[in-house]
Amino acid sequence: xxxxxxxxxxxxxxxxxxxxxxxxxxxxxxxxxxxxxxxxxxxxxxxxxxxxxxxxxxxxxxxxxxxxxxxxxxxxxxxxxxxxxxxxxxxxxxxxxxxxxxxxxxxxxxxxxxxxxxxxxxxxxxxxxxxxxxxxxxx
Amino acid sequence: xxxxxxxxxxxxxxxxxxxxxxxxxxxxxxxxxxxxxxxxxxxxxxxxxxxxxxxxxxxxxxxxxxxxxxxxxxxxxxxxxxxxxxxxxxxxxxxxxxxxxxxxxxxxxxxx
Numbered sequence: 080x081x082x083x084x085x086x087x088x089x090x091x092x093x094x095x096x097x098x099x100x101x102x103x104x105x106x107x108x109x110x111x112x113x114x115x116x117x118x119x120x121x122x123x124x125x126x127x128x129x130x131x132x133x134x135x136x137x138x139x140x141x142x143x144x145x146x147x148x149x150x151x152x153x154x155x156x157x158x159x160x161x162x163x164x165x166x167x168x169x170x171x172x173x174x175x176x177x178x179x180x181x182x183x184x185x186x187x188x189x190x191x192x193x194x195x196x197x198x199x200x201x202x203x204x205x206x207x208x209x210x211x212x213x214x215x216x217x218x
Numbered sequence: 219x220x221x222x223x224x225x226x227x228x229x230x231x232x233x234x235x236x237x238x239x240x241x242x243x244x245x246x247x248x249x250x251x252x253x254x255x256x257x258x259x260x261x262x263x264x265x266x267x268x269x270x271x272x273x274x275x276x277x278x279x280x281x282x283x284x285x286x287x288x289x290x291x292x293x294x295x296x297x298x299x300x301x302x303x304x305x306x307x308x309x310x311x312x313x314x315x316x317x318x319x320x321x322x323x324x325x326x327x328x329x330x
Contacts (some may be wrong), residue, residue, distance in 0.1 A: 115302040115306075
């Protein structure tokens with residue numbers, strides 16, 4: 080089953096994205112802890128796009144598709160602009176982040192630790208960041 | 219989305235964080251932390267019993283003050299994290315870098 084969501088590139092819309100992911104996953108028997116971490120990972124990628132790719136320009140759009148399969152869930156974050164490839168991102172050392180006092184830099188570390196697979200697809204003037212999570216249904 | 223209340227109690231700075239801290243609201247947590255650490259108290263307690271969600275933007279705020287906390291010899295303790303929120307701290311390993319307690323009583327005992 081595929082669920083779709085569309086929103087404007089404003090930070091205030093992150094809450095709507097989280098609610099959409101949460102409500103969708105609630106229908107598929109995942110544990111509360113799994114849902115919360117998946118919601119976080121999707122939030123991080125969308126926040127990164129909204130802030131860094133689109134400069135919080137709410138005339139731009141971001142689309143999300145959740146494809147629930149038997150053994151995994153795929154989250155497609157679809158953009159008309161090229162998406163920064165997280166896989167090429169070298170995560171900074173936590174100690175270095177703390178020493179420098181900087182506030183950013185850990186979001187993509189979270190995404191990599193939460194998701195099982197991160198892919199970047201292009202085609203049809205669309206750029207897709209696909210996050211895959213293998214699912215463990217709660218008893 | 220986030221509501222932060224600061225009070226001074228028995229020589230301690232107490233900050234209560236309610237709601238959701240994400241990329242749109244982390245600035246409020248940042249401002250409150252800045253003010254709390256500048257208030258001159260050497261003991262700071264952060265009540266997270268009503269914190270429903272935190273993203274990397276919020277975690278980043280806590281991380282960015284770790285050096286200041288250490289250099290000013292401030293004792294800072296976070297308490298009352300809900301399991302889902304606590305898990306986010308654990309994924310990054312921040313539970314090893316910050317003093318985190320389950321209850322206010324435990325937090326007060328740590329600062330005593």
